[in-house]
Structure formats: C-alpha cells, structure tokens
Amino acid sequence: MGSGIGANIRRLREERGWSQARLAREVCRVARVAGEPVGRQEVSRWETGKRMPREWLPSLGAALGVTVDALTAPHRPAEPSLPTLADFLPDEDPLIPLEGGKGRRVGMGTVDELQQRVHGLRLADDVLAGGDLIRPALRDLRRVVRLYRESTHTPEVGRQLLRQVGELAQISGWIASDAGRHEEAERIYRLGISAARLAEDHTLAGNLAGSLAYQMSNTGRESEGLILAQAAFRDARAEAPPKARALYLDRVAWAHTKAGGAENGQQAMRALGEAGQALSEDSDGTESPAYLYWVDVGELRVMESRVYTELHRPLRAVPLLREVLSDYDATHTREMALYLSWLAVALADANEPEEAAAVAERVISLGSDMLSERVAERVRVILGRLQEYADVPEVAALLAEHPAA
Template sequence: MTSTDRRREFGAYLAGLRRHSGRSQRQFAAALCAVSGAQSITRNEVSRWERGERIPDVWLPAFAQVLGVPLHELEQAAAYARGDAQATLPGVAATLADLLPDGEELKPLTAPRGRRIGATTVDGLAARVHGLRLADDVLSGGDLIAPAFRELRAAVRLYRESEHSDETGRGLLVQIGELGQIAGWIASDAGRGEDAERAYRLGISAARQAGDAVLVAQLAGSLGYHMTNSGREREGLKLAQAAVAVSGPDAPAATRALFLDRVAWAHTRAGEPQPAMRALGAAHAALDATDGPPSPSWAYWVNREELEVMDARVLTELRRPLRAVPLLQDVLGRYNATHAREVALYRSWLAVALADANEPEQAAEEARRVIEASGDLSSERTAERARTVLHRLKEYEDVPEAREVLADHGHLLLA
C-alpha cells in the first residue's frame, strides 16, 4: 500500500468521525477554533485533512476534545498515515488476512468445538447481510467498512467453528459469499482496493463450495468491475466475460442483465466501442426475458433505470453526449434522492457529457453539485469523479461559471 493510499484512508477515517459527530466541515472547523483558541482553521483546511493531503498532528488534541475520541486513537491513526508499519486505523478492519491461513480453502475445522446451529442462524445472518445492502443504498463505504468486515469475519468463524448439517453449511457458505460481495463493494467505495479484492476472492471460494453458480458470477463480475475501474481493463474484461459464461444463458433475467452491463463497461474502458454497444443491447434484451428463474434477493436493485444509467455512462465515455445527456437528465429526474452517492455519481457523468456537448455553463452547475455532495460522503468513488469533472472543466477556464467552480474547488485536483 502506497503512502498516498494510507493518507487517503486516514483522511476518510477523520471524515467519518466528523460526520458521526453531526457537523459539516465548516461547523467542525469552527468548533476546532473554539476549543483551541486559534482562528486559522477553515473549511478548506478540514477538507485537505479529509482528503489526506495533510496530517493534522498539532490539532489532534483539539480533534479529540471536539469529537470525544481518545487522543491515543487519533495518534495511532496519524502514525498509520505516516507509514508506521505497526500502526492501524482504529475501528477499521484492515485486511482479511486473519480469517484464513494463506492458501487454505474455506472449510470447517476438522474438530468443531462450537455449538450446533441450524436454519434459524442462517436466516438471521441472511437478514443482516441484506441489511448491509440496504444501508449501502444510503451510506458510503467509509461509514460501512467496519461493520461489513466485522460481519464477514464473524460469519467465517461461525462456519468453521460450529457444528452443522451439510444443508446448514451450504446456507452459511452462500451468506459468506454474499457478504464477501457487499464487503468488497464497500471496501472499494472506501478506497481500500486490496481489502476489496480479498473480500471478493473469499466470497468466490465460498460460493463455489456452495455450488451457487450465479453467486460465483456475481462475485467474479464484481471483482472484474473493480479491476476495470482500477486501471486493469483487460483483467476486468476477462472476469466480466467469465461471469456471463459461468452463470449461463438460463440465469435469472436481472442477474444476466447485470453481468452483461459489466461486460459493456469493461469493453468501453478498454477502448472497444462496438462490443460495448452490443453488450448493452444484450443486457436490455436479457432484462426483458420473462421465462427464467426468479432473481436472487441481492439483485433487487437491477432494473431498467439502472441499465439506462450504464447506457449513459458508456455513451459519455465514448464521447456521444447528445445521447447521454437526455438519458441522464431523465434518470436523475426520477431517481431516489436518498441515494446520495449514486445521485452524485450520475451527476458527475452528466457534467462530463454536458461539457462534451459544449454546454460549459450547465456542466459547471452540475459539477458544483457533485463536489458539494462528495464532501459529505465517505466515498472514494465520488471523490474521484469530482476530480474527473474538475479536470474536464479546465478546458473551459475562459467561461465565467467554469472558472468560478475551479477557483472554489481547484485545490481538489492536488489530492
């Protein structure tokens, strides 16, 4: 892990503490000034700390007082940001290395010593897993990473250390697979790429042992999507295509559509427009199918609206704004406003598409919305998209609206 990654994780940790205190960045800066007697702490300074640009060593006692957090925990977190190999971020699951020895398959201990469990325990775990999914609709990765990885560790230990029937064991493996997927997604959103990959790979192992091909495909596709967005487009494309193959032509309609959408995005990022457009068409055709098996609960969010968002993202990436802009405007007009991260992400694509359409004034307006929303989200996805939008606006520095946004928020490009 690079020093930049550590500082960004530290910044996300500080941002999470601040949000849990119920303060905006401006309110937090004012509170720090009040307890320290200084007048030099501004919202922009808080923003720099939360992006990991600076480590606020001298202000840590004031942080502790305002946030009600033990000073030694903040000092430990700062040491982690500076690269201390012995330090960790308090309250955050750093890795999955403690779950299983290197290279060992997920399996029960040869001599279980725990209590015997049954279907009721599996049902309770399934309810908590679904609760995490629903929480992810309205919260960001930095807010959920600790509970997600705590649940994943507990589920693995329950499977390995309890006594259970083969049927119950399979049920536990399915839930570990689903937990691996949502934990991986949350870790990726929090900017913790290595943890995301570990979670996905653990989930794949569990889903394979459970014999759940569609869940294996969901995890492989999720890992491929993460790779596609991390500069490994060819690896991501191979995994996305493997997910379609593993799930087969008779997979539930929503899941097949989701897997094909990921193929479309991977082709797009790999610079292959025609295969991307074909995959989009296949995704829509798959969703129209009515004769397949019912969709699993984890695919509840896959619908026509989400496919249209991916259409627009692909069209934006391929520099076809005349088709992308109306799609995004229509979807955003109907989208659930409580899903703040997704709204910010979709607005970021709209901002870029508007810039491509030579509408810099409207692009600047959307960019400001994206940037202001991302400041209140513990999501590396939205932070990265805000930077992307700002880069695009730099081509219109001679337009007053764009120049004003860059003057107010151009420092984000230094992160």
C-alpha cells in the same frame, strides 16, 4: 517540518492506494515535464524526510488533490487504521471447517438470521458510503466465516452458510472498494468466489467475479477487467436468471468501454442491447436472488448513459441521464452524486461548460461529507475535464473555489 511533510505525502498517497512510482508519475504529469525527473526513489526520500520537495510542492499538491498548506501542515497522530480482512480471518484457509465439529449446532434458523443481516447491510449501502460501513461489514464477514468453520451443521446448512459468506463478501467487497481499499476489496471478492463455488452457486460466483471485474476496469486494469467480466458471464449464464444475466452483460459492456477503441465501443453497445433483452425476459414468475433487487430498467439506462459519456457521445448521454435523475431516489446520495458527475462530463463534451459547472458544484456539495472514494475520484475527473473551459467565468469560479476538491 520535513518529517511532517513526508508523513502527509505518505498518508495521502496511501489513502489513494498509489505506489510511490504512481505518485512520481502523477507529479510529472501535473508538472508537464518531459521524461521522469521525479521517480520512486525521490518520492521515498520525500516521505522519509531525507529531502524536501520544495519546488515540487505545487505539483505534489495538485497530484494529490490538496493544497500546499495541507501538505506542509504539522503532522498529527494517525487515526486508528481501518481493519483488513486478514484481521478478521484465521491464518490458514478460512473456509476449511475445524476438525471434529466441536462448535454449537446451527440450523436453517441461523441461516435466515444471517440472510436478514446481509440484506440489511445492502440496504444501508444504498444510503451510506463505504467509509461508514467498512468496519461493521468486515466484522460481519468474520462472524459468518467463523460460524461456518466452528459450528456443527448438516451438509445443506453448510452450503447455505457458504452462500451467506459469498453474499456478504460481495457487499463487503463493494463497500471496501467504495472506501478506496481496492486491494482489500479484491481479497474479499476472491474469498466470496471460493465460498460460492464450494456452495455450487454459480450465479453468486458470477456476481462476485463481475464485481471484481468492475473494480479492475475502474482502477487501471482494463484488460484484466474485460477478461474476468466475460468469464463471469460465460461461466454462469447457463443457470443464471434473467436479472443476473442482465447484470453480467452490463459489466461486460462497461469493461469493453473502459478498454477503449472503436471495436470495444461496438462490443459495449452490443452487450447493452443483450442486457436489455435478458431483462425483458424477467417476469413475476421468475425467481431471482434477493441481492439482485436493484437490477431494473432504470439501472440499465444508467449504464447505457455512462457508456455513451465515456464514448464521448453527449447527445445520447445527456437526455438519458436527465431522464434517470428526474425520478431518482434522492436518499441514495452517493449514487445521485455519481450519476450527476457523468452528466457534468457529458455537458462539458456537449460544449455546455456553464451548465456543467453548475452540475459539478452540486456533485461537490453532495460529496463534501461523504466517505466515498468513488465520488472523490469522479470530482477529480470533472474538474480535470473542465480545465479546458477555465476561461469561462462560471468554470473559473468553480475551479477557484475548489482547487483541492
């Protein structure tokens, strides 16, 4: 029984990308104990079966977002692990072409086929979660890298192949991040940045760096995220089209918001204003990369509402979120769940716990069968925020029904 508990603890911890030290801190936080009576070594003993958690089981379950029964359930053989980028790339520098160029010759027709494949993956990401797409995304990334390394091609075709590596790395990194594979996503993003820089595509490199900055801001690396988001904007803005500049500034705004503090809040609002100004410069005659198809006024409003929510300004956030959600494409289930999650928090901040609980219930319903760590994390945030209103009947019912959501 002990080894089963240990295996469950380790599996749940690794699914969240937590270190043993991080889990120890979370257990102490949930248990509301002073100091650190549980440390990394204690978690290690639990996982190896050398010691039973016993009195810590309820706090462990709460920290990991599962019931005690789930922790003590018999251990089942693990499913085949998800692939990593290392499984699909050579040990040496993956972007160094093989000497001699002995592979088949490829031309722009191959590049066009790859562009369609990459765009198809982006469209799939609009309606599917990261856990559903990570395997095909990594297979495609391996294929494109191998094609670049092993084929014979002209310098221009080589540059275009590198751009496809970069574009595929951007969407694959996003997918890996949504699957909760943050370290893997960072490796993918960095590979893409290298490819984009070799192709001398500074707009694409900025998009990849901004995506990595966004992940950092959302995973406890706020200072790094802010520095990288600002660098991505500075390095690429000279040649970036308006949509790209708007996206870079959007990420700068979010990075400032997550960094916290009054001054960062002001900087976030300034960046949002500049993003809106940049997008207003976009016109039918302005050519933007295909991967920016989703950047529009509605997306900027979403970010603005999220910033207001994070800054605890619900009177500004709630109307914006309602406006965005009123005509949002319902087939984009993950984004719908994420935007509703911000609405639920904003309603709680506005002292509307009954309505917040109703919205939270919808978020949980939408995310129940979704392999998205982003949605799972937002559910945990909502339920944590609603703890303050645990005496409100609607909230109490929600918390009782979803204790391990």
